[in-house]
Amino acid sequence: METVGQIIRAKRESQGLLLRQVAAHLDIDQAILSKIERNERKPTKENIFKLSQILKLDKDELLIQFMSDKIAYEIADEDCASRVLKVAEKKVKYLRAHPIKS
Amino acid sequence: METVGQIIRAKRESQGLLLRQVAAHLDIDQAILSKIERNERKPTKENIFKLSQILKLDKDELLIQFMSDKIAYEIADEDCASRVLKVAEKKVKYLRAHPIKS
DNA sequence: TTATTACTTGACAATAAGTGTCAAATGTAA
């Protein structure tokens, strides 16, 4: 089971890129990228988009990894975690079928 | 599809309790509870626990509603929402099978 | 009508969480 950080690091290294090079492209300090890769900090959505560009990763796939990481982390310590996901799925379907008029 | 707010309001009213009575039990201003019931603000976990006590709702069930609301809201506007949930489920299983030593 | 009661609204304050910079420390290899 790969985390977003692991995916990013593996891809960056396989392309021979340095932290500072990639960080410069993201317009953040390399310290943050270092932490993102070790799952010490979470990337922003913006980070994810730019990372998928420079590392030639599929944008949607990386976004899915990013969001699923966030959710998994959020509920992992609840023993009702899997029910939460099931109910969330129903709610998402409902929300998409009944969009809010705004 | 009921929101947490709707569940709370329905139960509070069925018990003939006033906003200020329940809010006092939660140790928050009744304005907040009013907003929680109308889904204008999200309850904290602490709020959820105390609400389940005073309203005699199942604590786990209310927590599930609370967390699934949060997640559904978080991803509803992504078109990869259902994949996110599937991947999240895998990650949760993995995390629970491989707990972090701390 | 006025008074009372329950609830709602919005401006604001306090606090917590997220996001970032920087410089020093650590690791690694020539």
Add this chain to the structure above:
DNA sequence: TTACATTTGACACTTATTGTCAAGTAATAA
């Protein structure tokens, strides 16, 4: 050692969350 990449932690800045308060609305009774 020197040079370079990465890591670490203290700190600052910004944004989000959580709350208080007082004034507003709505419904009802006197």
